[in-house]
Amino acid sequence: MRVVIAEDNVLLASGLQLLLTSEGFEVAAVAGTAAQFLAAVRDHRPDVTIVDVRLPPSFRDEGIRAALQARRERPGLPVLVLSQYVEQQYAAELLSSTTAGVGYLLKDRVSRIDTFLDALHRVAAGATVMDPDVVAQLLARRAGDPIDALTPREREVLALMAQGHDNRTIAADLVITDNAVHKHIGNIFAKLGLAVTDTGHRRVLAVLSYLNGTA
Template identity: 55%
Template sequence: MRVILADDSVLLRPGITKVLTDGGFEVVAAVGDAEQLLRAVDVHEPDCVVVDVRMPPTYTDEGIRAALAIRRLHPEIAIMVLSQYVEERYATDLLSMGAESVGYLLKDRIAHVGEFLDAMRRIGSGGTALDPEVVSQLMVRRRKDPRDRLTPRELDVLRLMAEARSNTGIAEALGVSGSAVEKYVTNIFSKLDLPASDTDHRRVRAVLRYLEG
């Protein structure tokens, strides 16, 4: 597998290169920032890129943004993202574009050379490799989402609310009574933790919660 490595650390970059080379991978380029990564991808057409999340010049999200751009332009290239910490928003952004040939590992995982190389081979063959810490945090986030409490019928009602339907319009669309819709709406407010208020419109807030998904 032909690999491009992107990491700004002048100490870590040679180490990862050696680990990959000793593991049977061909590192065709090792670069220090996202712009160099994107240029190297166009030149070398690799099978996989390994990229740090935080890179110059701002050390915020240059790496993940480059990974997402590569994913859009070259979906055949496997992506392995390395991160110092669990940053679930970045993991979610990457996985939202498809889980095939995608990995997201904490940098500490590289010290476990066998696991790291197995993860690289897995994404190279079309699989997914997620750090256990990433999976754990994504699952916690999922459990905390109050929308998961809604039944399929309540989600239908909320979807129609988002289309600006009145209770009468929702009842007609679903073929149920007006009183049934009122009950569904009440349940939705309760499950989304939206108490009655003189200052907020609960129906609007419920729709905003729906649109977040």
């Protein structure tokens, strides 16, 4: 699987390159700026990309802008964005797309190798991946509305749904049956007024849209 990385921190970029190479990925290019990243995507046509939200020269939103531009040029290009802090605005911008294959993780997740690699594989396969800390903040921000009607178990299921996990993974994580997960999800969607027919990526977007207050 061919990867292009956009990361200006030399140590982190080198660490990512070493890790991915050891895991069988082909790192086609490591870019330090948004312009270099876009050029590398055009030249190498990667299977998945990893992009830091903040890149030179201003270290504000060059990375997220480059990621969005790359997806406009190559619709469906899998993009896993890394951020030092929880920045809900950037997460919302990335996930506003109607296509799949996007992820938003805090850089701390990179040190949790299994978690990071799982997220990268899921994004490359077309899934939506959301950092648990971002989801936790969104849940907390929606206090005082229909989310309060959810049971503790339903809130756990909702959080895992928002992170992009499928029913089987949710069942394994919570040590419950697939049928129980299906029932909880039905209850959640009914209480939040979301369409129960939404599945996969659309389901994640529906939940995140609700948590962002835009549903």
